[in-house]
Amino acid sequence: MSKRLALYRATTRPDWLDYNGHVRDAYYLLVFSHAVDALMERIGMDAAARExxxxxxxxAEAHLRYLREIRQQTALRVDGQLLAHDAKRLRLHLSLHRDEEADAAASCELMLLNVDGRQGRSAPFSTPVRQSLDALARQQAGLPWPEDCGRRIEMI
Incomplete structure (x- = not known):
């Protein structure tokens, strides 16, 4: 059965709050960044493999949408969907949820690039990582495309 990956869980902290008592915008991206780290673990790019x-x-690019308020001491969950990938890149959609709510409090669409840090440039994924990405794409093939993907900022 196709499903989004449960990638990361956290609870908001007091130092994440802004002057309105809401989670500061930068911490949304921090939580999404930790979810990317978890995805890296799943596809074979853990710390040992990176070393x-x-x-x-x-x-390479991120589009973050703030949809609902998040306050102090809120349990959070980030789910992920691999939208596309090629030899060097992957396109990922992440949704941030309050506790066990179905509706997202935020979403983030990312374009991630595989980089060989020793060469200082983009490089193809290793065969095992590519196979993991291919398997994940097959697993999630039946998922609907998230409605907020590919959006751009505009005044309507």
């Missing part, structure tokens, strides 16, 4: 290969993921 051996010198490869890691760089964020």
């Amino acid at each position: 051996r290969s010198g490869h890691t993921l760089y964020t």
Whole structure:
């Protein structure tokens, strides 16, 4: 059965709050960044693999949407969907949820680039990582495309 990956869980902290008592905007991206780290673990790019290969993921682009308020001491969950991938890149959609709510409090669409840090440039994924990405794409093939993907900022 196709499903989004449960990638990361956290609870908001007092130092994340702004002057309105809401989670400060930067911490949304921090939580999404931790979810990317968890995805890296799942696809074979854990710390040991990064040390051996010198490869890691760089964020090339991010589109973050704030949909609902998040306050102090809120349990959070981030789910992920691999939208597309090729030899060097992956496109990922992440949704941030309050506790067990179905509706997202925020979403983030990311373009991630595989980089060989030793060479200082983009590089193809290793065969095992590519196979993991292919398997994940097959697993999630039946998922609907998230409605907020590919959006741009505009005044309507």
